[in-house]
Amino acid sequence: MGRITERRGRTLFLFLASLFCSALSEHIRYSIPEEMAKGSVVGNLAKDLGLEVRDLPARKLRVSAEREYFRVSKESGDLLVNDRIDREEICGKKPVCALEFETVAENPLNFFRITVVIEDVNDNPPRFSRNVIDLEISEIALPGATFALESPQDPDVGVNSLLQYFLSPDSHFSLLPKENPDGSKYAELVLEKTLDREKQSTYHLILTAVDGGVPVRSGTVEIGINVTDANDNWPVFSQEVYRVSLRENLPVGSSVLQVTATDQDEGNNSEITYSIRTVETLKHLFRLDAKSGEISTQGVLDFEKGEGYTIGVEAKDGGGHTAHCKIQIEILDENDNAPEVTFASVSNHIPEDSMPGTVVALIKTVDPDSGVNGEVFCRVGDNVPFKISSSTNNLYKLVTDGALDREETSEYNITIIATDKGNPPLSTSKILTLLITDVNDNPPVFLQPSYVVYVPENNPSGASISSVSATDLDLEGNGRVSYSIVNSDLEPLQLSSYVSVNSHSGHIFAQRSFDYEQIRTFELTLQAQDAGSPALNANVTVRVFIVDSNDNAPNILYPALGPDRSALFDMVPRSAEPGYLITKVVAVDADSGHNAWLAYRVLQATDPGLFSLGLRTGEVRSARALTDRDAVRHRLLVSVQDGGQPPLSATVVLHLVFADSLQEALPEMREEDPAASDSQSELQFYLVIALALISVLFLTTVMLAIALRLRRSSNPPILKCFQVDLCSNTGPNVPANYSEGTLPYSYNLCAASEVGKVEYNFLKLTGEMAPLQDLLSNDPSMVLSTSDENKKVISDLVISSHVSFFNAFFMLIFYISYLVLKIRTV
Ligand SMILES: *[C@@H]1O[C@H](CO)[C@@H](O)[C@H](O)[C@H]1NC(C)=O
Numbered sequence: 158m159g160r161i162t163e164r165r166g167r168t169l170f171l172f173l174a175s176l177f178c179s180a181l182s183e184h185i186r187y188s189i190p191e192e193m194a195k196g197s198v199v200g201n202l203a204k205d206l207g208l209e210v211r212d213l214p215a216r217k218l219r220v221s222a223e224r225e226y227f228r229v230s231k232e233s234g235d236l237l238v239n240d241r242i243d244r245e246e247i248c249g250k251k252p253v254c255a256l257e258f259e260t261v262a263e264n265p266l267n268f269f270r271i272t273v274v275i276e277d278v279n280d281n282p283p284r285f286s287r288n289v290i291d292l293e294i295s296e297i298a299l300p301g302a303t304f305a306l307e308s309p310q311d312p313d314v315g316v317n318s319l320l321q322y323f324l325s326p327d328s329h330f331s332l333l334p335k336e337n338p339d340g341s342k343y344a345e346l347v348l349e350k351t352l353d354r355e356k357q358s359t360y361h362l363i364l365t366a367v368d369g370g371v372p373v374r375s376g377t378v379e380i381g382i383n384v385t386d387a388n389d390n391w392p393v394f395s396q397e398v399y400r401v402s403l404r405e406n407l408p409v410g411s412s413v414l415q416v417t418a419t420d421q422d423e424g425n426n427s428e429i430t431y432s433i434r435t436v437e438t439l440k441h442l443f444r445l446d447a448k449s450g451e452i453s454t455q456g457v458l459d460f461e462k463g464e465g466y467t468i469g470v471e472a473k474d475g476g477g478h479t480a481h482c483k484i485q486i487e488i489l490d491e492n493d494n495a496p497e498v499t500f501a502s503v504s505n506h507i508p509e510d511s512m513p514g515t516v517v518a519l520i521k522t523v524d525p526d527s528g529v530n531g532e533v534f535c536r537v538g539d540n541v542p543f544k545i546s547s548s549t550n551n552l553y554k555l556v557t558d559g560a561l562d563r564e565e566t567s568e569y570n571i572t573i574i575a576t577d578k579g580n581p582p583l584s585t586s587k588i589l590t591l592l593i594t595d596v597n598d599n600p601p602v603f604l605q606p607s608y609v610v611y612v613p614e615n616n617p618s619g620a621s622i623s624s625v626s627a628t629d630l631d632l633e634g635n636g637r638v639s640y641s642i643v644n645s646d647l648e649p650l651q652l653s654s655y656v657s658v659n660s661h662s663g664h665i666f667a668q669r670s671f672d673y674e675q676i677r678t679f680e681l682t683l684q685a686q687d688a689g690s691p692a693l694n695a696n697v698t699v700r701v702f703i704v705d706s707n708d709n710a711p712n713i714l715y716p717a718l719g720p721d722r723s724a725l726f727d728m729v730p731r732s733a734e735p736g737y738l739i740t741k742v743v744a745v746d747a748d749s750g751h752n753a754w755l756a757y758r759v760l761q762a763t764d765p766g767l768f769s770l771g772l773r774t775g776e777v778r779s780a781r782a783l784t785d786r787d788a789v790r791h792r793l794l795v796s797v798q799d800g801g802q803p804p805l806s807a808t809v810v811l812h813l814v815f816a817d818s819l820q821e822a823l824p825e826m827r828e829e830d831p832a833a834s835d836s837q838s839e840l841q842f843y844l845v846i847a848l849a850l851i852s853v854l855f856l857t858t859v860m861l862a863i864a865l866r867l868r869r870s871s872n873p874p875i876l877k878c879f880q881v882d883l884c885s886n887t888g889p890n891v892p893a894n895y896s897e898g899t900l901p902y903s904y905n906l907c908a909a910s911e912v913g914k915v916e917y918n919f920l921k922l923t924g925e926m927a928p929l930q931d932l933l934s935n936d937p938s939m940v941l942s943t944s945d946e947n948k949k950v951i952s953d954l955v956i957s958s959h960v961s962f963f964n965a966f967f968m969l970i971f972y973i974s975y976l977v978l979k980i981r982t983v
C-alpha cells in the first residue's frame with residue numbers, strides 16, 4: 158500500500174512536471190494482456206515518439222520507473238516486456254489496470270509519458286479457502302433450512318470472476334444461488350428432506366464454482382455433512398418376552414440370561430441402563446446388571462416355593478426414553494425333597510389275638526416335588542408281620558399280616574419306608590414301636606409231665622414232701638399260676654388229712670406221718686390254673702410212694718407165745734428119724750422187702766447137736782436119732798431177725814418134749830422153770846385183780862344201761878353211737894398187718910333205742926384176724942368162767958350172731974391183762 162501511495166505520489170509529480178516543464182511531451186498509450194512473455198514487444202516507442210532509429214544511441218531513450226516492467230530496445234526502439242506482469246498483482250480487483258511510466262530521452266532531454274493498459278486474462282480459477290467444508294446438521298432440522306456456504310475467491314475480474322455454482326446431485330440437499338450487494342454471487346445449501354442419522358449419518362457433496370472467463374475455470378470443494386444425533390429413538394429389546402427354564406437349586410450367582418436393548422441413537426442417547434421393574438421379592442432372587450443386562454440368581458430357587466416368575470425389565474437410554482420387556486422364568490423341578498411320613502392315627506399297642514388285617518396305623522405321605530418326583534410309594538421293613546394295605550391319595554393303612562404272639566415277640570419296631578419315584582429316588586423311613594399286649598392264650602405247663610414222689614414212712618407231719626411247678630408264658634394275671642388238688646385216688650375225706658398243696662408255691666405237704674404198712678401209694682391230680690379270664694389250667698398226676706423203713710420187728714405167729722415169750726411145748730415122738738420135722742417157727746414182718754426177709758437162728762439150745770433150724774424156713778428138725786440118754790425136755794431159744802438196716806429181731810423159746818403120748822408129756826410140761834412159774838403166778842394175780850375190776854365195771858355199765866332203757870322206754874328212739882377207736886393211728890383201710898403194741902380192730906359200741914332192738918357190737922373181728930382169734934381161743938391160760946349173773950344179763954340182751962358176749966368179755970379181760978403185763982415189763 159505504501160508502495161502504491163509512493164507510486165501515486167510519483168505519478169502525480171510526473172503529471173505536474175509534464176504540465177509545467179513541457180507541453181511537448183506526448184502521451185502514448187499501449188494495451189497489452191497480462192502475463193506476456195519477457196521480451197515481448199509492446200510497441201515501437203521510437204517510432205511513436207517520432208525519433209529516428211539512428212538518433213537512438215544519442216538520445217539514450219530509456220524507461221524511468223521505479224519498477225521496470227518494461228525496457229526500451231536500443232537497437233529498434235521497441236518497448237519490450239522486461240518482467241512478469243500479473244494484473245491481479247498489480248491492480249487487484251480494479252476493473253481497469255494501467256501501468257503508467259515515463260521514458261526519458263537526452264539530447265535534448267525530454268520526458269514522454271507512457272501508459273500501458275494491462276488487460277485481464279482469465280488465468281485464475283475460483284478458489285475455495287479449504288478443501289472441505291464441514292457442516293453439522295441435526296437430524297431433527299426441518300426441510301427448507303438453509304446453510305450458508307463459503308464463497309470461493311477468483312482474483313480475475315469481470316466475467317473472469319463471475320461465478321456459477323453447481324452441486325453434486327443429492328435428494329436431500331439443493332443449492333440456492335444468492336447475490337451479494339456488490340454483485341458477487343454465493344450459494345446456500347437447502348435441506349430438502351428430513352435427515353435420519355440412524356439411516357445416514359454423513360453426506361458428501363461436491364460444490365463446483367465456475368467463472369465466466371474463456372476458457373472457463375472452476376474450483377471445487379467437498380461439503381462434508383455430519384448429521385448430528387437427536388434422541389429420537391427409543392431403546393428396543395431384542396425380544397419382547399424372554400423365556401428361560403432353570404433347574405431349581407441353581408448355585409447362587411448363576412447366569413440366567415442376558416437381555417439386550419438397542420438404541421439407534423448414539424452417545425449418551427444410546428447408553429442404556431437396565432433395571433428390574435417387579436415386586437420386591439423377586440429382587441431377592443434375581444439380580445440384573447444395569448449395564449450388561451445380564452440376569453443372574455441372587456437366591457436359591459426352590460420349585461416348591463415358586464414354579465415360575467415373570468420379571469419386568471426396563472431399559473432406559475440417556476435421554477430418558479424407556480422400553481420394557483418381560484422375562485418368563487420357569488423353574489424345573491428336581492427331586493430334592495424326600496417324602497415326609499406322618500402317622501395320622503396310631504395305636505401303640507394291640508392285643509396278640511388281633512386278626513390279620515387289623516389296622517394299626519394310618520399313614521400319610523407328602524412329597525412337595527411334582528410329577529414323578531412327588532409320587533410316593535410306601536412299604537414296611539422286612540421280617541415283621543405287617544403290611545401296607547391300601548393306598549389312596551398318599552394315605553396308607555398299616556395292617557397286621559399274620560398272627561401275633563406276644564410270647565414270641567412282644568414289641569415290634571416297624572420301619573415304614575416311603576420312597577419317591579424321582580431319579581435318584583429319595584426315601585424317608587420312620588419307626589413305629591408297637592407293643593403287643595397279652596392275652597391269656599397259654600395254659601400253665603408243668604415242668605414234668607408227671608411227678609413221682611417217694612416219701613419215707615414215719616415222715617414228720619407237716620413237712621414238705623415235694624413240689625410241683627408250672628410255668629405260664631403269659632403276663633401278670635394271665636401268667637400267675639395257683640395250684641390245687643383236683644383229684645386223687647384217696648377218698649375225699651382222707652385226702653385232706655393226707656396231703657395239701659400250697660397254692661402259691663406248689664409245695665406239697667404231708668399232713669400226717671405216713672405208715673407204709675397202712676398205705677403204700679396214692680395218686681393225686683394237681684391242677685395249675687392261671688388267673689386269666691377265662692382261666693386256663695393244666696393237670697398233672699403226682700404219684701406218691703411211701704418208702705418202707707424197718708420199723709416193724711418180726712412177729713412170731715407160731716409157736717404162740719406164752720406170757721414169758723416162750724412157746725408152750727411141742728411133743729416129739731421118740732421114734733423120730735433124723736430130719737423129722739418137729740415144728741416150724743412162723744414169723745411175719747409187716748415191713749416189706751429186706752425189712753421183711755426173715756432169718757431164723759438158734760441162740761441157745763440144751764443140746765445144740767440135736768436139732769437143726771432152717772435159716773429161711775424156720776423149720777425145726779431133728780438132726781439125729783434120739784437115744785435114751787437124751788433128756789426128755791429140751792429148750793431152744795430161736796431168734797427171728799429181719800434183713801432191715803438196722804435189723805430188728807424177736808425171740809421165742811421152744812419147749813420140746815420127747816414123748817410118745819400127751820399123758821406122758823403132761824408131767825414134763827408142769828415142771829416149769831422156777832422163773833417161769835414165778836411170772837406165771839404173778840400174772841395170775843394181776844389177772845384176778847383185773848378180772849374182778851372189769852367184772853364190777855361191766856356189771857355197773859350193764860345195770861346203768863338197763864336202767865336208762867327202762868326209764869326212757871316211752872320216749873322217742875334216740876340213736877346214740879359212740880365209737881371207741883382203740884387203735885388211734887389205724888386208718889379205715891386197715892391192711893392185714895400187725896403192729897407191735899396195737900391191736901388192729903375197732904371196738905364199736907352202738908346203743909340204739911329203736912323199737913325192741915338193741916344191738917351191742919362189742920367186738921368185730923375182721924376175717925384176717927382169725928388166726929389171732931384161734932390163738933386166743935386156744936390159749937389155755939385164757940380159759941375163764943363167767944359168773945351166773947353175767948350170763949343172766951347177757952341173756953337179756955340181744956347178742957350179735959357172730960361173736961359171743963363171753964368171747965368179747967374174755968378178750969377184753971385178756972387185753973387189759975396183757976396191757977398190764979406190758980406195762981410191768983416195760
Ligand atoms: C425298638 O427300638 C427301641 C428304641 O430304639 C429299642 O430300645 C428296642 O430294643 C427296639 N425293639 C426291638 C424289638 O428291636
Ligand SMILES: *[C@@H]1O[C@H](CO)[C@@H](O)[C@H](O)[C@H]1NC(C)=O
Nearest residue numbers: 600643644682684694695696
Ligand atoms: C383238669 O382236671 C379238671 C378236673 O378233673 C378238669 O375240669 C379240667 O378240664 C382238666 N384240665 C385239663 C387241661 O385237662
